[in-house]
Amino acid sequence: MSEKKLHTRVRQEQIVLAALNLVATQGLRSLNVAAVARRIGLVPSAIYRHFKGKEEIIDAVLDHIRGMLQGNVDGVCEEAPDSLERLRRLLFRHIRLIRENLAIPRVIFSEDVYSGRSGRKERVYGIVSDYLSRVEEIIRQGQGAGRIDPGIDPKAVSILFLGLVQPTALLWHISNGRFDVTRQAEKAWKLFTRAVGACCE
Amino acid sequence: MSEKKLHTRVRQEQIVLAALNLVATQGLRSLNVAAVARRIGLVPSAIYRHFKGKEEIIDAVLDHIRGMLQGNVDGVCEEAPDSLERLRRLLFRHIRLIRENLAIPRVIFSEDVYSGRSGRKERVYGIVSDYLSRVEEIIRQGQGAGRIDPGIDPKAVSILFLGLVQPTALLWHISNGRFDVTRQAEKAWKLFTRAVGACCE
DNA sequence: GTATATTGTGAACGTACATTCACAATGGAG
């Protein structure tokens, strides 16, 4: 053992990444301090130098997830000016994000996270709400630009948008990767554009 | 204590219902044999007279869930002949089912279930696949009857259908019931009909 | 280089939980 001493911020980052990775590969039940410590070559008790406890680690993981989701929205907004194109890109980004880091749905949708620290549920709600708000914003732009039917509720559309990803990711996961995510995403996108497009008005 | 002696089938039913209820109210982490036993007025060790262990209880819960889902499909098929009407009813049934028994998404989407017995993932995949197949069947009928655009993939539509419910249920749950499920379901349904309807062809 | 705060270690403790087992109560078959 006898690991080198590193700054707390470095360790905190390592711990969050290790935790995220653990959840992604082995599920939330495997997220224990011992496993996290092992991953970064530390002894369990060392973790407590950098986090007050397991709950605080989960909070940090949630913050990291929030950052990744927001990063995706920012990214597509820089890449494309058209709202529909932004949404399309966001869809594929989102799916890629989940494929690469399965921890996100596991953390967001697992109920064990909520039974931990009080206010955890509100925190998760905040993350999802913020993301939906950003999507909603894009949709409103699309309505203003005549790309999306202005007669429909942007919020409802944003939730439907989330619904494009969720079952797709679920099926991909429980089928052990057999399920063709990209193909489904493309088909779902076509259906989505039919649902919200301004063409049928 | 000193509970009356009951037949194993009765106890098994009680245990499954208790487990389902526990997961619904307190999450998967609270699903332990002690809590289940307490709910039906037994001592923990008594549970092992009726189930080999915790994993077997989870399997039984999964079977029960499969039954509830299939019951919903059977129900709407008896109630309505029109495929779109069947789907509409199924949507609202599904949402009601989840509202009344939050255990379903918790069990299906929680990753802890998979880390248990090997083959658990396949079992869950089977449940979801079967449900999707039934939905797909309804969609094919609709395409044959000219109610649903025959140019789109029934499977993709069935997954989109699942996507109508999933985020809605999630938001309802993490918002502590603040989120208006029925309203969202209605809006989502309208968007769904626009997406799959034969009108735009 | 020395002092001090920070970080890492190993052992220990408490808790929650699944599971087992010897024994007691009970209910139905004969």
Place this chain on the structure above:
DNA sequence: CTCCATTGTGAATGTACGTTCACAATATAC
């Protein structure tokens, strides 16, 4: 009623885990 399989009980065991603590090693300020 009697016998025996079934069901319930209480205690005990083993394990996994979160957390704490006294102590050691190391970095950093001076």
